[in-house]
Amino acid sequence: MRAQRPARRTPATDALSQDTKSRILDAAELLFMEHGFEATSLRQLTAAAGVNLAAVNYHFGSKEELFQAVLTRRLDPMNQERIDLLARYEREAGSKPLTCEKILSAMLIPALRLSRDEKRGGKHFLRVLGRAYADPAPFIRNFLSAQYAEMIARFKEAFLKALPHLTKQELTWRLHFVMGALSYTLAGTDSLKLMLQVITNDQDNDELLLQRLAPFLAAGLKAPLGDAKKLELVSGD
Amino acid sequence: MRAQRPARRTPATDALSQDTKSRILDAAELLFMEHGFEATSLRQLTAAAGVNLAAVNYHFGSKEELFQAVLTRRLDPMNQERIDLLARYEREAGSKPLTCEKILSAMLIPALRLSRDEKRGGKHFLRVLGRAYADPAPFIRNFLSAQYAEMIARFKEAFLKALPHLTKQELTWRLHFVMGALSYTLAGTDSLKLMLQVITNDQDNDELLLQRLAPFLAAGLKAPLGDAKKLELVSGD
DNA sequence: GTCTATACCACGATAGAC
DNA sequence: GTCTATCGTGGTATAGAC
Known part of the structure; x- marks a missing residue:
């Protein structure tokens, strides 16, 4: 399956474990809720999402920008x-x-x-x-x-x-x-x-x-x- | 001047830079206010208090216990x-x-x-x-x-x-x-x-x-x- | 008892290979 | 797009000076 970056996501496509970006967002939302922003490490976050450690920085730029993406969604x-x-x-x-x-x-x-x-x-x-x-x-x-x-x-x-x-x-x-x-x-x-x-x-x-x-x-x-x-x-x- | 650990502190003795413990508490209160608990590092905290890095663990046991001490005071x-x-x-x-x-x-x-x-x-x-x-x-x-x-x-x-x-x-x-x-x-x-x-x-x-x-x-x-x-x-x- | 220097492992971030 | 190696910095523990 070819990797691609959808221009806009719909709730329907978010239903079950999809692309890297959404998996990161979902894992981040859960972990930030449980432990807060600072206390959540990118290592446990990416492990929970089943993606590589560097994926957060690639897709969102930084941990802070990931947090903003979690909020804005x-x-x-x-x-x-x-x-x-x-x-x-x-x-x-x-x-x-x-x-x-x-x-x-x-x-x-x-x-x-x-x-x-x-x-x-x-x-x-x-x-x-x-x-x-x-x-x-x-x-x-x-x-x-x-x-x-x-x-x-x-x-x-x-x-x-x-x-x-x-x-x-x-x-x-x-x-x-x-x-x-x-x-x-x-x-x-x-x-x-x-x-x-x-x-x-x-x-x-x-x-x-x-x-x-x-x-x-x-x-x-x-x-x-x-x-x-x-x-x-x-x-x- | 002999170093000693007073059993109970009074506001008067806290007035100007006193013992290590109080200096840590004052610096912690200020930095936790400005940056929050997780975002405040013990290195910047101890530097601001003018004490050694290990002093926090010696006097309070951990960063978490320091935070509790800041609150309870x-x-x-x-x-x-x-x-x-x-x-x-x-x-x-x-x-x-x-x-x-x-x-x-x-x-x-x-x-x-x-x-x-x-x-x-x-x-x-x-x-x-x-x-x-x-x-x-x-x-x-x-x-x-x-x-x-x-x-x-x-x-x-x-x-x-x-x-x-x-x-x-x-x-x-x-x-x-x-x-x-x-x-x-x-x-x-x-x-x-x-x-x-x-x-x-x-x-x-x-x-x-x-x-x-x-x-x-x-x-x-x-x-x-x-x-x-x-x-x-x-x-x- | 109090303080210091230092070592340890986990962290966020990034460069470069693939 | 993804992965690994690596850097500087985080909290913590401890050995030893005073």
Whole structure:
């Protein structure tokens, strides 16, 4: 069989162990999820993928570029889905502003679908993504901010219309909190689960999780502006 | 001057370059903050601390145990402060249950004080901590869940009294979201700041940040239980 | 007890043979 | 496209100086 480099891959062709590039991506997604980026060696990665050590550098240029490829493969379609869903909701609503809950749905549903889709990495990928958010490596930070730029801008605009009482700056911070809680939750960090003694069984699935997260975030977004004295954050002893 | 190993260190003695152990801890805190745990080499760390390469293994046993020492040095006192502050609030309130805001204050104020205290690592440490939450390494996950166990248990109990309409399980999840947003925010991940185009100047300090975070979290905690249909999370496309 | 120099094997990356 | 050999650097262990 002649080796060739396909211009564009479809989900169908990714189904069972195919070309070198996809095998590397699949193995990388799994191992980065289990051990993180730095703690995953190219030697164990290429061994798991059944390819030569040098194949990563040949196909992706470096370990860092491989990581970006792992992220972009799932993240771009998911964010595009979010943008499209938001646009559809806005079309359906006509000139009326969307509710907070509706806008949140446009963020959460594509993430939920991805986490359920084993063919697209499922929870593996979201955990890699959640960890990437907190990574201090500049190449990751710059990459993520570029990947998210368009989606964030659109949702910010939608939230501004839904929450006219908030200033732009206030909304920016609240979106920061939303993204924090969201990525944290989707990443499913075990440390917190352990801390909180959560028993995660199969019934307690991602859909139920997001149904719990959504009201929490919606209430936070709609909250009245903070009063410093009420919270006694001024350190008086 | 005779070399000796003090049984217990005080903040005062940590003020200016002291013994090998403290110099290593200070350098580690700074470098782990800047580059993360895995990306920081013991060679650059010991060079920055002005000690020999083998000193880390002599004093701490391994790089992993050094990381735990970096965490425990700040985290234990902060969580003890949280527990004490909550107990004081409960004493002052008598038999009445505390408000959500008051309980959140007991969580946030010690964190805010730490972030402001340059002598205790300030923001450096909180950023290391935020990243540690998302780290998949088992030794970090187990360590953190053990360190937080007591604090979480006490606050959970307090919140249960303040929010009698929530089931224990529901509260567990909401605390998960709270910890997510909190650690994320305190960690101050630049990727999100970049994504959201936040201009962080000196006036936009941590106190202001927590004054914004607290109402958001309080509203989320007090939110009514979620309604799945309202959020249209059921994927009917 | 504390510190230093050094040796060890695994790592990411790359050049060059095939 | 793939493979092997090799380089500089990573964490770690230890022998011996003080």
